[in-house]
Amino acid sequence: MTIPAKDDLCSIRELAERFGVTARTLRFYEQKGLLKPARRGATRLYTAADRARLELILRGRRVGFSLEDIREMLEIEQLDHGSRAHMELALERMRERVSVLERQRDDIDSALSELHAGCRWLEERLADREPPEDIKRRARAFEALAAARLTQWAASPPD
Template sequence: MLNNASKTYSISELAEEFSITARALRFYEDKGLLTPSRHGQTRVFSAADRARLRLVLRGKRVGFSLDEIREMLDLESITSDSPQHLGLWLKRFRTRINALKQQRRDIDDAIEELETGCAWMEARQADLEPSEELKSRARAFEALSRARLEH
């Protein structure tokens, strides 16, 4: 515990580091996601707060709502909960995992399609004049994407 665990951060420091606004940080506190201590009236964020924030933002990126994120962060509540509650959480976790896996497949598909689009645009950009040959290539691309639409 001799590391930088005792370092503290102001609201604007954290805001800049994570490219969010101070308003968002205050909002997260209102929602119970963060609980920074106070020096007088001013918020003081610890290293733990910063770590929680990192998890919050990652949760957001993968599509969790702030409410869901808060619930997941409160793993302590699971630790001391009833077996029924435990089973409920297990189900929710599994559901989440499946949704995430589906999302990953969708993302892979989307990336592929976007890269196809990029390649096509680059090829088109390489030529300066829109020749007839290009127009036929364009038509080919359209046919391709149309083909992909079916099925």
């Protein structure tokens, strides 16, 4: 394996920081065969292709794919050289996953719709609790009148 130009490479620390993961996560993905960094001694060197693979891995994890599912998707390029049965199995698994994700999207859309309706209902209830401006104005006038009379009452000597 030839090592690309230094500008195209990054260290495990740089890659981890760039993607917001730990170095341990990257080593785990390497152990599972999902990433295959070049080596210079004991140093792992990640290429642009490794970065692209990591982005796909993380995206797959976010939407619920298992590492095995992700591995199969990453190996699609090599499926051209595989058997028809292997390709059909991969297609079937992908279609199943698409179906699961579409059901999840429908569930999420439904939950969001219910939450938005709940927010609107609460906003209306809160708005109903706020008195109109004319009532607030009258209440301030009454408070001022009551305060003036109390002040008069407190200031006048007892009979």
